[in-house]
Amino acid sequence: MDTLGIQGRVVLVTGAASGIGLEIARTCAAEGATVHLADVADPVAEAAENLGGTAHVCDVTDPDAVRALVDGVAGSSGRLDVAFLNAGINGVPSPLQPGGAIDELSFEAWQRVLRVNLDGLFLCLQQCARVMKAQRAGSIVVTASTAGLRAEPRVSYPYVVSKAAVVGLVRQASLELARFGVRVNALAPGPVVTNIGGSAPRPASGVAAWENSIPMRRWGQAGDIAGLALLLASDASSWMTGGIHVADGGASALTQVLSEDLPGPG
Numbered sequence: 001m002d003t004l005g006i007q008g009r010v011v012l013v014t015g016a017a018s019g020i021g022l023e024i025a026r027t028c029a030a031e032g033a034t035v036h037l038a039d040v041a042d043p044v045a046e047a048a049e050n051l052g053g054t055a056h057v058c059d060v061t062d063p064d065a066v067r068a069l070v071d072g073v074a075g076s077s078g079r080l081d082v083a084f085l086n087a088g089i090n091g092v093p094s095p096l097q098p099g100g101a102i103d104e105l106s107f108e109a110w111q112r113v114l115r116v117n118l119d120g121l122f123l124c125l126q127q128c129a130r131v132m133k134a135q136r137a138g139s140i141v142v143t144a145s146t147a148g149l150r151a152e153p154r155v156s157y158p159y160v161v162s163k164a165a166v167v168g169l170v171r172q173a174s175l176e177l178a179r180f181g182v183r184v185n186a187l188a189p190g191p192v193v194t195n196i197g198g199s200a201p202r203p204a205s206g207v208a209a210w211e212n213s214i215p216m217r218r219w220g221q222a223g224d225i226a227g228l229a230l231l232l233a234s235d236a237s238s239w240m241t242g243g244i245h246v247a248d249g250g251a252s253a254l255t256q257v258l259s260e261d262l263p264g265p266g
């Protein structure tokens with residue numbers, strides 16, 4: 001068996017201009033895959049050039065753009081073997097921060113996050129499934145989050161809810177697509193150092209609080225996620241579908257939420 005080899009495979013990565021998506025694209029390119037990098041942000045062109053891949057500027061919330069993206073990849077490369085559906089946002093205060101409590105949160109902020117993290121994923125999954133069903137093969141890997149697997153007071157409502165919904169979407173799609181030889185799995189990272197909350201440095205107290213909940217005592221780096229992504233893309237995971245695969249430095253092994261992490265008395 002050609003275990004982790006994805007040489008020559010046609011790979012699409014959404015949210016590929018930075019963070020986890022960029023690292024996944026870099027890893028796949030280094031393994032000899034044909035990589036298509038899609039992102040709403042312009043730096044995707046530079047990223048693709050650096051990796052020898054193809055750039056696609058695409059907003060995953062735009063149904064026509066997503067269809068054109070997937071048709072463009074499959075048309076130019078002849079097929080679509082692997083889709084990393086990774087684009088996502090947060091940038092909304094948590095219930096512990098001003099404006100993030102359930103009765104303070106704006107409907108606009110709620111909708112903004114759900115639109116990218118859930119609607120955008122649905123559109124991408126739908127189009128990739130269409131192509132992969134027809135070719136009767138493929139691996140779809142979605143970036144969920146450990147924040148979708150439990151309540152998480154340090155993360156915003158719409159983010160937690162969007163990622164919980166992503167888990168349901170991945171499981172449901174895996175059932176339907178299994179008989180077509182298409183696998184659907186999710187990555188569930190814990191906190192990873194990226195720009196998702198904005199490029200401003202995080203307050204040291206917040207960083208330390210997260211570290212205290214991670215047995216490995218450090219935040220993840222994008223490279224900590226890319227190996228798992230490669231496994232799920234490759235034939236080494238040929239009997240794995242519908243799974244939610246955690247990479248979080250051991251945080252999920254802890255069942256206790258510290259009361260100091262919860263909002264104080266009202």
Ligand SMILES: NC(=O)c1ccc[n+]([C@@H]2O[C@H](COP(=O)([O-])OP(=O)(O)OC[C@H]3O[C@@H](n4cnc5c(N)ncnc54)[C@H](O)[C@@H]3O)[C@@H](O)[C@H]2O)c1
Pocket residue numbers: 014015016017018019020021038039040041058059060061086087088089116120143144145146188189190191192193194195196197
């Ligand atoms: N960083 C973490 O702690 C963490 C933890 C768990 C899961 N995740 C998930 O990992 C994924 C990648 O996030 P990241 O942490 O690398 O953040 P990031 O901000 O570095 O990367 C996200 C990318 O998605 C792109 N994007 C945003 N909206 C888009 C849209 N409408 N269409 C196309 N592209 C869009 C952004 O331009 C950006 O390049 C997200 O789904 C995120 O929810 C992140």
